[in-house]
Every structure is written in structure tokens, then in C-alpha cells.
Amino acid sequence: EPEVTQTPSHQVTQMGQEVILRCVPISNHLYFYWYRQILGQKVEFLVSFYNNEISEKSEIFDDQFSVERPDGSNFTLKIRSTKLEDSAMYFCASSVEDRVTEAFFGQGTRLTVV
Amino acid sequence: GIQVEQSPPDLILQEGANSTLRCNFSDSVNNLQWFHQNPWGQLINLFYIPSGTKQNGRLSATTVATERYSLLYISSSQTTDSGVYFCAVLHGSSNTGKLIFGQGTTLQVKP
Numbered sequence: 557e558p559e560v561t562q563t564p565s566h567q568v569t570q571m572g573q574e575v576i577l578r579c580v581p582i583s584n585h586l587y588f589y590w591y592r593q594i595l596g597q598k599v600e601f602l603v604s605f606y607n608n609e610i611s612e613k614s615e616i617f618d619d620q621f622s623v624e625r626p627d628g629s630n631f632t633l634k635i636r637s638t639k640l641e642d643s644a645m646y647f648c649a650s651s652v653e654d655r656v657t658e659a660f661f662g663q664g665t666r667l668t669v670v
Numbered sequence: 671g672i673q674v675e676q677s678p679p680d681l682i683l684q685e686g687a688n689s690t691l692r693c694n695f696s697d698s699v700n701n702l703q704w705f706h707q708n709p710w711g712q713l714i715n716l717f718y719i720p721s722g723t724k725q726n727g728r729l730s731a732t733t734v735a736t737e738r739y740s741l742l743y744i745s746s747s748q749t750t751d752s753g754v755y756f757c758a759v760l761h762g763s764s765n766t767g768k769l770i771f772g773q774g775t776t777l778q779v780k781p
Contacts, residue, residue, distance in 0.1 A: 612766035654767035658718035
């Protein structure tokens with residue numbers, strides 16, 4: 557069964573460092589997303605991406621965040637200068653379309669900023 | 671924006687018991703999904719159910735979109751059912767695929 561794959565599963569980084577979280581969406585999907593879950597809280601939307609453009613971003617997704625689809629298979633989230641409060645589980649998701657369709661989530665990357 | 675509320679927030683069951691988890695939402699939706707977050711933090715798709723009823727083994731779900739709620743039924747619960755259950759909705763006016771999650775129901779099944 558096709559699945560969304562995220563790497564790494566865990567990342568520890570020092571405050572102020574840049575991190576790149578990687579995702580391989582399901583191959584025939586056209587819409588890609590990043591979500592965040594701070595420990596013990598609900599899952600929050602960060603950004604949606606379609607046709608090499610951001611289609612929507614949340615207030616959380618400020619200038620320190622960026623997304624990219626560098627090739628035909630990968631989708632990345634870059635955090636430029638990490639802060640302690642960026643520590644969270646980050647989920648990548650993908651879907652065939654943007655409305656009446658099921659979204660599939662990766663297993664998550666647990667980011668710890670120290 | 672659309673509000674998503676799940677109840678109860680916490681639930682403790684004895685193995686073998688049945689349970690019903692509820693998800694209420696404040697506006698029309700194009701999509702509703704139920705997820706199970708396991709102890710390792712992974713989000714497992716349970717159901718894609720914008721309307722109607724579906725069953726998968728011991729789990730079933732019903733969404734009544736006109737009344738703005740969805741129910742997740744767990745029958746004959748097992749310890750492996752423990753974890754957090756989230757519902758997530760796609761607002762009817764959204765054209766970006768953005769899912770709004772509820773705060774979750776934390777289920778503990780005791781042996």
C-alpha cells in the first residue's frame with residue numbers, strides 16, 4: 557500500500573540552527589501539507605502546497621519556515637533558525653485533490669530543539 | 671473558522687468493553703477523517719467518512735453531516751486500542767485541503 561514517508565524520524569538540533577525535514581508523498585498525489593503537533597496538544601495546520609506554490613499557510617508559518625518540492629518526489633520543510641518552541645512532531649501529508657478526498661499522513665518527525 | 675470538538679476528552683475502559691467517541695463540528699464539511707495516534711506518535715488513518723457509515727473490523731464510524739457530528743464506535747476494546755483518537759474536518763468552503771483537528775480523545779484500555 558502506498559504511504560507517505562518522512563525522514564528523519566527524530567532530529568535534535570541546537571537553537572538557532574537550520575533544519576530540513578523531508579517527506580516523500582504518495583506518487584500520484586498533487587497536494588502536499590505540513591502539520592505540527594506540540595507535545596500533548598492537537599495537530600495544527602502549517603501549510604498546503606500545490607503546483608509548486610503555497611496555497612494556504614497558517615499564522616504559525618512565519619518567515620522562518622519555507623517549503624520546497626526540489627524534485628518530482630520530495631517535499632521539504634525548512635526551519636531557518638530554530639527556537640525552543642519549535643520542538644514538536646511534524647507531520648507531512650498528501651492527497652489526490654484538495655476537497656472531497658482523503659489525506660494520508662506520514663509517520664512524523666520528532667524535532668527537539670535544545 | 672470552523673470549530674471541532676471531541677468528547678469525552680479522556681476515557682478509561684476495561685478490555686472487552688465498547689465505547690463511543692463523538693466529534694461535533696460547527697459548519698458544513700467536505701471531508702471528515704478519524705485518526706488513531708499510537709504511543710509512538712504516528713497518525714493512523716481509520717476512516718475517511720464525510721457522510722454515512724463505514725465499518726472496519728471492530729471499529730465503525732457514522733457521520734451525520736446535516737447534524738454536524740460524527741461518531742466512532744469501538745467494540746470489544748483491546749489494550750492495543752489505547753492512544754489518542756482525533757477527528758479532522760475539511761471546511762466546506764476550503765479549497766486548499768486544510769484539515770482542522772479536534773483536541774482528541776485519549777483512550778486507555780486496561781487489561
